[in-house]
Amino acid sequence: MKELASAIKNKDVILFVGSGVPKNLGLPVYSELINQMAENLGFDPAQFNSWGNGDFLIMAEYYYNQKGTLGALRSWMDRLWHHSNIDIGKSEIYKLIIELDFPVIYTTNFDRWLENAYDYYQKAYIKITNVADIARIKKNKTQIIKFHGDFDDDSSLVLTESSFFKRLDFESPLDIKLRSDSLEKSILFIGYSLSDINIRYMLYKLHKQWKESNYEHIRPKSYILLVEPNPIKESILKERGIIPIVSANEEPGTALMNFLKNIKDSI
Template sequence: MSGHLFIVHGDLTLLSCDAWLVPCDIDAMPSRSWTRSFSHLQGGSLRWAQPTEEWRRGTQRVLKVVEWEDHLPRPWVGNVGAVPSTDVSWFVAGAEEFIERVTDDLRANGSPPRNGRAKHLLALPVIGTRYGGKRHWTGDIVRALVPVLQRLAIAKDVDIALVSNDELTYASAQAQRGADPSAWPDLDEQLWRTGERLAHVAANGDLVLFIGAGVSKNAGLPDWGGLIRDLARDAGMNEEELGALKELGALDQARAIELRMETGMQPQASKRILGARIADAFARVHGYALSHALLAALPAREVITTNYDTLFERASNAAGMTVSVLPHEPHSGASRWVLKMHGCVTDPDNIVLTREDYMRYDLRRQALAGIVQALLLMRHMLFIGFSLRDDNFHRIADAVRRARVPAKADASSPVGRFGTALSLFWSPLEQSLWGNDLDWVNMQSTPPPAGRNEESDKAWAEAARRLELFLDSLLARTGTTAYLLHPRFEGALSDTERGLADKLQRFLDEVDRDPSVKSAPAWKHLEALLHRLGWPRTP
């Protein structure tokens, strides 16, 4: 699979990747907003790069920050600050140098992609559009930058994330790349058709996300096996007991550790300690994965997850969305809500972890199960990173099966099924269990390689990356035109967009000449539409 350009709505400093480009000026010092974002990662003290002679002469514009924590993405400072009259090509050249220097450095050091990704991921902002001098010409930067990054991703065989926390800039970059299948050559026709269908569902406001643990893997979260081993050692288990622990199921493993911790303490105290240890392990993860960022940008107001972590919520906040977390942090007026079926690390005392917790689930969380059932009946649920082996979900789904009216729900077609499951590999037995309920979409058409070895790790990484590509293509088809009437993005408009923008502007000029028409009841609806298209024209 060739390298790819991902368009990301979020916070550059929170994206898990191999390298960040941090904008700076000729002094090699980022602006205060950037230094504030990074300072907490190094305990408040951070030494940026030392300018070289080549840097001072202007023949080198990108420097590696050497003194940095190895478990974090590596920052590189890039001189992309100039005056408004500077040609757009100068800014684009700075981005090119970043990609070239970082890829050369990664290969010279033999550094593998972070967190088991199939390819290195390099992240950069839409350079020059904040303090770099070209803010009022953001569209011109986007128009020139996107095709160059697409070419470099293929030529250097790396993944590139162009990141913006500004909704209009993000929408403009998506539009510049477009939604032609040729931009995603690694997606076959079936995956592309499925994306078309899901994009239509999302555009109608009927898409609900169900996120499982698989989504968080590339963020560097500990896997269940490693987490259980660490917890067991903390509880005082020896090597023989660790071997016996592996023979138990996941729920019974957690319960066995909890029982060991109960020695000399109250049962509830051991529960709190176990939850606190899990919360502590998850808190060490700095940022969210690319998959979190892509999912967070989808137009889905309702999200369900079995994950304890808060990475999806962080990705949503970085994309400008407020999140209400059910059941422990609900609030009104949020952009979306996230239902945490098994609890959250922010409330470790109530994490659903052991078999006992699962058995008591219905008694304690009936209202949550009711919400899931209602969404399964009324919306189309998209399952990502979820094995569908959760006992609680089986009970909920069975209640939905019994509630559905056969005459109104044709289970022989995707329309009649209550959801779509995105799976990394074809799993005929498991998928047959849900064949009448879910439309299965596999990133690989064959089962995964047996065992745990280099070959199987590579296959899993490539399948996970294809899922990222699929989500990226889905986003490209759910984009907006929020930049259309904003003057900063005039340079990114196509000929047809510019023609439409001109006609709408003439209409607005007519309204300004006769503002009395704004008293008509219909004006507030027109005004809301114009705002969604980037009006009013403010810098």
């Protein structure tokens, strides 16, 4: 923990934020999104779920094929996920993220709560969704990279199976930027579950990049916060150069908050 805290203090850590972080704000879960798709398409939600076996990506693919656009679904998500009754100023987790002052933050979340938190605390940042945004990077502003897209740009959203498969190519400008950033800084992953194949694939690709470089011995250390012990997956993570930090027997939101507090106290 001290080594990680020291790296964060020296601005040598990239933060990677998953869906487990905004979940603490009470955002809807994906099952509600699937039900909304069924309603928009005129299906019974239970029947629609059974046809898609709960596979969100393929169900979103079908929705897109039927509607020709994700516009209405995206608008519904945008409204529900940014409800006016959510007060970002009351979130201790987002406050701690701001206070730890990471120079670069990647997120696979579509929502704007990271940006809203920076606005609330009046901290400068730049949002990066595509290659054009990369050209606007300023050294004195935190970079918030929307790795799976942003509600302000429908074409950037990774919601359908096709967009997910394309994302796994790992060759977009944002992927190239991540590979470059990870060469010089450690990465800290929070709010992720190891059941997410996308994050596991990304860790594999980063590991492969270093292994093929013949300079793996100078690779910056990277970390992931886990809230459920899993010896098998922890072992694979270590093999891929990721240090698991396991916070067992705690509710996930409490575990994350205590973890960030401990880092701040160490700094």
